Amino acid sequence: MDWKGFAERVNADRLVARHGAGSSFDVLLKWGTEEHLLRVREGRLEDLRHGPFVMPRCDFALTGSADAWARFARPQPAPRDQDIFAFFRRGEIALAGDTRKFYAHQLCLKLVLANLRAAGAAL
Amino acid sequence: MSAALEPVTGRYVRFEFEGRALRVYFEEAGQGIPLLCLHTAGSDTRQFRGLLNDARVTDRYRVIAFDLPWHGKSSPPEGWQYEEYRLTSATYTGLVLAFMRAIGLQKPVVMGCSIGGRICLNLALAHAHEFRAIIGLQSAANTPRYYDPAWLTHPEVNGQVASAATVMGLMCPESPEAERWETLWHYMQGGPGVFRGDLFFYQVDGDFRGRVKDIDTRVAPYYFLTGEYDYSCSPEDTQETAANIRGAKLRIMKKLGHFPMSENPRAFVGELLPLLEEIAAAG
Numbered sequence: 001m002d003w004k005g006f007a008e009r010v011n012a013d014r015l016v017a018r019h020g021a022g023s024s025f026d027v028l029l030k031w032g033t034e035e036h037l038l039r040v041r042e043g044r045l046e047d048l049r050h051g052p053f054v055m056p057r058c059d060f061a062l063t064g065s066a067d068a069w070a071r072f073a074r075p076q077p078a079p080r081d082q083d084i085f086a087f088f089r090r091g092e093i094a095l096a097g098d099t100r101k102f103y104a105h106q107l108c109l110k111l112v113l114a115n116l117r118a119a120g121a122a123l
Numbered sequence: 124m125s126a127a128l129e130p131v132t133g134r135y136v137r138f139e140f141e142g143r144a145l146r147v148y149f150e151e152a153g154q155g156i157p158l159l160c161l162h163t164a165g166s167d168t169r170q171f172r173g174l175l176n177d178a179r180v181t182d183r184y185r186v187i188a189f190d191l192p193w194h195g196k197s198s199p200p201e202g203w204q205y206e207e208y209r210l211t212s213a214t215y216t217g218l219v220l221a222f223m224r225a226i227g228l229q230k231p232v233v234m235g236c237s238i239g240g241r242i243c244l245n246l247a248l249a250h251a252h253e254f255r256a257i258i259g260l261q262s263a264a265n266t267p268r269y270y271d272p273a274w275l276t277h278p279e280v281n282g283q284v285a286s287a288a289t290v291m292g293l294m295c296p297e298s299p300e301a302e303r304w305e306t307l308w309h310y311m312q313g314g315p316g317v318f319r320g321d322l323f324f325y326q327v328d329g330d331f332r333g334r335v336k337d338i339d340t341r342v343a344p345y346y347f348l349t350g351e352y353d354y355s356c357s358p359e360d361t362q363e364t365a366a367n368i369r370g371a372k373l374r375i376m377k378k379l380g381h382f383p384m385s386e387n388p389r390a391f392v393g394e395l396l397p398l399l400e401e402i403a404a405a406g
Contacts, residue, residue, distance in 0.1 A: 019284075076296070079351040083292020086354035089269035103274040104281070107288035 001031070001073060001116070003048065009115040010045040016115075017043060020108035025101055027109060028058040032066030043108060060097030068092040073116040084113070131175045133196075138225040140218060147222060148196035149189035153181025156255065156403060157231035160188035161219065161239030163261075163382060164325055165286055165318025166309045167195025170236070173302075173388020179396060183403060187231070189222050191215075193317050195309075208320035211328045215242045220250065232402055236260035237356060237381060238321050243345075244331045244338070244364070251342035256402045258346045258395075261353050261381050263360035264331040264367075272319040272326070283311045286318045293381035295352040298390075306385040340370035344405070346398050347371060350379030 010016055020043025029036040035051030037058060064072075064087060071081045072093075080086045087093035095102060102109070130152045137146050150168050152175040160171045168188040175186050190197035193208050219242065223231065232255050235243045240262030247257050270289065275282045287310040294303050310318065338345060345368060349361040358375045365373040376383060376394045383391040 079295075080354040080357060082296050082352060083354070085270060085289070085292055089267070089354055099271070099274060100277055100279055103277065103285045103288075104279060107284050107291070110288055110291060 001034075001070070003036070003050070006115060007045045007048050010112050013111065013115060016108065016111045019111055020044075020105075023105045023108035025060070025105045025109070026058040028053075028056055028061040029069070030061060030063040031069040032064075034066065038112065040105075040108065040112065045112065058097065059101045060095060060099070062093055062095060064093035072113075075117045077117070084110070129176055130181065131172075135196075136222070136225045138221060140221045141214070143200040145192050145200060146198045147189055147192060147225070149187060149222070149226070150175060151185060151187040152176070153183075153185045155183045155185055157228055158184040158186045158399075159219075159223065159228065159231040159233045160186060160384075161233065161235030161242065162188065162190070162194070163237035163239060164321030165194075165290075165313045166306075166385075167191075167197075169195070169309055170306065170382060170385035172305075172385075174384055174392065174395075177388070177392050179392060180399065184232075184399060187226070187228065191218065193314055193320070199314070208314075208316055210238070210321050210324040212242070212245055212324060215324060215329075216245050216249065219246065220253065223253070230255050232256045232258065232399075234258035234260065235262070236384060238325050238329070240356065241325060241329045241331070244335055245329070247338045247340075247343060247345055248331070248334055251339060254343045256344045256346065256405075258348065258398060259361075260348050260383060261350065261356040261361070262347055262364070263356045264335050264364045265329075266325060266355055266360065268326045272322045275319045276316045282315055282318075283313055286310045286313060290381070293353055293355055294386040295350065295378050295380045297378055298380065298386040302386050302388065306382050309385075335364055336367045336369075338368045338371070340368065344402070345371045347373040348376055348383070348394060348398070349373070350376045350381060350383050352378075352380035355381055 023043050024041045027038050035053050037049045037056055039047035068087055084093055131150050133150045135148055162170045167190045171188040193199045240259040243257050243259040275285050287307040347361050347365050349358050365371045
């Protein structure tokens, strides 16, 4: 995954700006052996850091294999690879941490993650 | 300024159900064979706006859709403030039949999506003789629980936004943006706890595995239509259910997800028309 330009895409995304207003959370994405920590404040991706981390501080984490995340992040995902809940159902990505915060900021999170798809396909 | 008056009319009907007075909103358009449409969990009749406005359907079918009590423009029953809304198989089945009686609807084709597709299985099991044909959209006998809907009513979570976020990925990403966001808007307007209450039926009470084999498609033909992008009622879930029903017909719809009639009405009608022609030809 090439993260170059990701933060810029998120912060230029009108949907994130519109629906992420007021959303602040820290999410750790674990992609196989890789770790990526996204710090969102008021609907803006304020900081993006790449691990490995020692005891990273986050509100919740999404953990999956490198293959699962790669399929999720494809510009045009295959049927039923288009949403993290599809991966939840298959047990390929797991949520851990503050579930309330995940639900509270789920819309902003999904709009942020949509920007992993360079082509900008919607979730 | 140009304006276009739609052919859709909306009305209310009042009737008694389970000892309580209901005020139920419904919309209709077209003439001919009645086609009764059932919306998904946490949403309402607006999901069928494309169907109600498509002359390819309404030239031959009288399309009718109603908002379940607590949904859309239907009222919750008096005293709702003292109770938690939870939909059950028995209540949902009874509501469909009571609505049909209330507006004098005889032997319609019934078509439901998601929870509507699930209840279609029970209608086929217990009341097939009341229907000309049954069309289950995103219809399967069971869906394993893969998320906890309790968070949708947590006081520190905006339930309407969270509900929309929970379902947004069920659609095909290539469905028209305007239709996808219209579909989400309906979820953002749901009453508090209503989506969760519908999911009690979808995730817990409405499990028809082991019973669907008793559906007799000679009484009412059963058609399954499932969008390939749906991971909640997946093509595999539908195929597993359909395989247990002798005579059931199944089609997996390309480039559609969990809300076919709402996320891409034009593409969906293209899938539906051959079925409607077959049903009409069967007499």
